[in-house]
Amino acid sequence: MRKDIPEQRKEQLINAAFETIGDVGLAGITLSQVAKEAGMSTGIVSHYFGDKEGLLHATMRKVLRDLHDAVAAIRANAGRDAQSQLFAIIDGNFDPSQTSETSMRAWLDFWAASMHSAELRRLQRVNDHRLFSNISYQFQRVLPLREARAAARGLAALIDGLWLRGSLTGEHFDAHQASLIARDYVEQKLVACV
Secondary structure (H helix, E strand, O other), X not given: OOOHHHHHHHHHHHHHHHHHHHHHOOOOOOHHHHXXXXXXXXXXXXXXXXXXXXXXXXXXXXHHHHHHHHHHHHHXXXXXXXXXXXXXXXXXXXXXXXXXXXXXXXXXXXXXXXXXXXXXHHHHHHHHHHHHHHHHHHHHOOOOXXXXXXXXXXXXXXXXXXXXXXXXXXXXXXXXXXXXXXHHHHHHHHHOOO
């Protein structure tokens, strides 16, 4: 049982960092703010993550894990056909875990920071590749390879674009509307193969 305490503390600190990023942004975050949010000492934060960059990388991995888990859970409950799986991928990307105000602020900050950090850029590339690969695989089930890849690039860009546009409005993100737009794109691409 005692072995679980370090992992629980790490998780608490990552969650505190996530909330703090939502409040002050990535550039403004300090280890002492995160420690205060978590109810721990700054030394504990340093002990587990080394420095601010280590904590931010761990937080980004948490955000990516939450996205992966949301998509996987929705896909597991969806039909096995390509359209149902594509709809599930869309809905997972617009899951509340990804569209809350705090999540959207964190994602925007991480996207911006990835231009200046090799590790964050690597994590972002992994995420981009995963999205494209999953979408492409589903389209390839019903479309020729070239068309499937083009459709996958379009859907990935549409998901990111809808999310980005929604996050920049400063208003509540309408995930349902975004999902409908992306689903319409999928239906248009798949209608040709019926």
